[in-house]
Amino acid sequence: MSQTIATPPTVRLDSDVIGKPISRPEGPAKVSGAAKYAAEYNVPNLWYGYIVDSPIVKGKITKIDASAVLALPGVQQVFSHENVPSFAWFDRSYKDDVAPGGSPFRPLHEPEILFSQQPVALVVAETFELARYAASILRIEYAVDEDFNTDLDKARAAGKGFDAPKGKTGFLPPPKPKGDAEKAFQAAAHKIEGEYVHHAQHHNPMEMFATTVEWLGDGKKLKIYDKTQGAPNVQQYISKIFGLGKDEARVISKYTGGGFGSGLRPQHQVFLAVMASLELEHSVRVSLTRQQMFSLGHRPHTIQDVKLSSDDQGCLQSIEHNAFAETSQYENETETVVNWSGILYKSDNSKFAYELAKIDVDTPADMRAPGAATGSFAIESAIDELSYKAGVDPLEFRLLNYTYTDPTEDKPFSSKRLIDCYHEGAKRFGWDQRNPEPRSTREGNLLVGWGMGSGCWDASMQKAAAKASLSADGQLTVSSATNDQGAGTYVIMTQVAAQTLGLPIEQVKFNLGDTDFPVAPIQGGSWTAASVGSAVQAVCQEIGKKLLKLAQRMENSPLEGIDFEDVQFADGHIRANEDITRTVAIAEVLAASGEAKVEAESSAQPNPINTMKYSMHSHNAAFVEVKVDEDLGTIHVTRVVNAVAAGRILNPKTARSQVLGGTVWGISMALMEEAYLDNNLGRYMNHNYSEYHIPVNADIHKIDVIFVEEEDDLVNPLGVKGVGEIGMLGVAAAIANAVYHATGKRVRDLPLTIDKLL
Amino acid sequence: MNSFTLTQAAAVDEAVRDFAGHAGAAYLGGGTNLIDLMKENVSRPAHLTSLGHLPLSDITGLPDGGLRLGALATNADTAWHPEVEARYPLLSQTILAGATPQLRNMATNGGNLLQRTRCYYFYDLATPCNKREPGSGCSAIGGQNRVCGVLGTSASCIATHPSDLCVALAALEAVVRVQGPRGERTIKFADFHRLPGNQPELDNTLQPGELVTAIDLPAQGYAKNFTYLKLRDRASYAFALVSVAVGLEMDGNTIKTARFALGGVAHKPWRDPAAEKMLEGQTASPDLFRQVATKVFAEAKGYGVNSFKIELGKRAIVRALEQASEMDQAIDSNAFLNSNP
């Protein structure tokens, strides 16, 4: 029968689970409460630690009187710098995978206070309520040092800035200057100069940080249930500090209730919980309050100066972008802030700078699209300003200055379909209907404005590993120590595995969040899909190779003599590409082999040649409509179209959710988010969900997400670029630009609260 | 949070006695504010007299045509009560502009009157605050005072009363019924909350142990011309930066009676009877409204961060009076601003 089928040389019978809007397998567990988060593992004989944090910003603890606390029946111990045993000595032991340069904070090591809300003691008791009460009556005396500063403007005025040093993985120093930006600026037909500011913002994931340490009573063996975006990072941190072997400190993080960057670095609760558990030889849980979540890092307050100029046609003549950001006294948190301007637009003259200043706060932390959210707000606002000066439509202006190569590195892009984002986004939005004149559109009491912004983000990949096991009943289990902070890792990895081996998705299970699995990087940088996805693909290919061998060992095997490259896996079969009727069912292969299962472990890493030759980025363009009540200063974002070019979209459902979330983050950054810092006290004051505002449902109106076609076989084997951060970019600027279009008022200081429009 | 004992009182006099019989007692309504304050160690009652079982959750008509709101009726039940919706739509709209459905389902009317300020410092034991700890100082002055007041402030405290409900009750000239160790009495709404002066620790004029049993609404509900305009940092689940409750009695375009109150600007819902007088007998007009707004804020004092509330407050008064006087003309922005389902 095979002879009657006229097959073209290669037919792919892909089961095509990749690219399908498949729901998360863990969804039912999450909505029914069966999915356990770090603070929900009720291991037997659990004790509870409650953190006492510093009311002062700078100074020294002079006395701790724990007698009343220790006298309470049920209180087990009070830990502070006075009795914390000394563990590792050197800074390097406290450095996690993504630590910035400097000297990491060591909880309870010194009497010195480095920031407000610094953890200063841990009370451990038999119930949570008792620990919390005991913490409230612990007497601690401080010698206050009044010589502190938490005001970034003040630090800047005092000339405290210094060039941001290297030291953190992933940080790109500002691009080298080109031409003579100052001279070009002076000579140009149109120019603008602006200072753009946003203040400290806190991640505020829904799930509070918590660690449950299960003392296994077998030597020093611990099972550590932690809230983190990367169990392996926590494991190596804990192991180095406490001198534990890999099998002694197993870190588990099956579900993470949001992280947004706050869970990239191990947070102090995991140190405290492990320390208490080892000291007391007992299971211990430490969980933070919402208020304490404001001591775990934040998007750094950043002041940006942008100078742009163009010729009379609107072609950019110069780009100058300088950023000035806060860091703590003990570490140099760095972000890539200004480089994006250079990547997005071409100009013969450009100059960039990025400075830090130390103030008395906890070290800032990466927060969704770190640096890019910051930089894109400034450059995309400035581009908008210049487009008005030049009398060119903001979209037209961007098209005029479009670049097909990355000017900062003089490399081609592996792919860049930003131009399609512009066109498709504008079309869906109806941009051509826009009256260019500010204040030109009214609806009753409201002024209507349309604005746009765009952005780019690294399409990066890290080394990652995975293992897989295919059992005789056809069930495939793939595991990797990666994380799912809600992004959809579970489902996309299941899809990649199912597709690679041509199995029905119901027969595939993906496990993550356990350091007993092969190592994967932290979940950040939008690189999980590329990194872990490639590892999953690689390990499934390994399984495939083994299956092919087993198939070829079968009697009269139809696949005799065929190379792995020449077969395909689809609908539960292995088939020859050249003749798909030459096929064997995987189930038959397994049955014939007599093996109980087929196993493999593999890893994937970026192609060094491609990463050297090409600039790899995802892009987006956001179009926004706002309605402004000018008398009352209220702004409503009534419509957003967010068009994204991010390579291959593994799952349009979860990818869309990521971009929706990113868009909401952009709205939040534009209109609401600011941690109000009291510079007299050196303390964030709106440290709760009631007063630190993020949007509620009623603030969010229509959001339309477009994924433009983008094929990229250079970026990684799967052709994916990741969608975790890209959706946020350009949105805040688009809103500020739309507000300008509506009102004629330019606001450069976020958030755009009522008072700023009065 | 410290340990405490708890009694479920079944009758009002039993609750009053229970309270008197326990040192450091507090009444517990829906707990949406008190429990938070206990978790933050701002309140440390040794004993709670729980009011949940008191027969005070009814809403009943009064002989003079008014309406009695039981102190234990929830904010939600009050807002959705047919009599309230029909005759006091201002009250209904105001309640629904506050908090969230979940909170309104728990929060009681009595508790709403007695909720404490949302001044950031009041909630944070690490900071000086005269209201929490008399004599310790006021961090909000010279600090982060976005949520603080600009009218009737004092050198010792600039906090605001955060309630929405109370702003409408002030405009409606409700009467608070209380029962205490010395019996029952009534308090005019305008006299219920107080200005901080040099005793910011006192929010209101209740005597120790007094229990709110009901709130009486007079017959006039301004059901034809009213508005509640709430300006806030997000569309829901945020306290008012400035809010205005207005009830007007109109004769054509002439204002016969005017009552209005402001939230978010003072230690109590802010009434200005002289400003209301300026409206009465006059033709509604933007000019008149602006004069009234200017009068209300004539003595206002901004504290830096919150100084914008003076201008915002004036504009809010003008807009709210416009809306109330032109009830038939729907105004778009209000659909957003008060879109609490």
Ligand SMILES: Cc1cc2nc3c(=O)[nH]c(=O)nc-3n(C[C@H](O)[C@H](O)[C@H](O)COP(=O)(O)OP(=O)(O)OC[C@H]3O[C@@H](n4cnc5c(N)ncnc54)[C@H](O)[C@@H]3O)c2cc1C
């Ligand atoms: C996040 C958040 C957002 C909110 N947003 C808003 C908002 O936008 N607008 C708004 O108006 N409110 C808002 N609220 C406040 C809410 O309305 C109040 O917490 C609620 O009305 C208090 O009522 P309760 O019954 O829960 O009082 P409780 O918490 O039980 O008690 C509050 C106080 O009143 C006392 N008390 C209670 N009942 C009586 C009584 N019958 N007699 C004497 N004393 C009594 C208690 O001792 C306590 O001191 C918000 C609250 C939260 C937590």
Ligand code: SF4
């Ligand atoms: S305004 Fe009042 S409540 Fe706020 S800090 Fe000052 S004294 Fe305390």
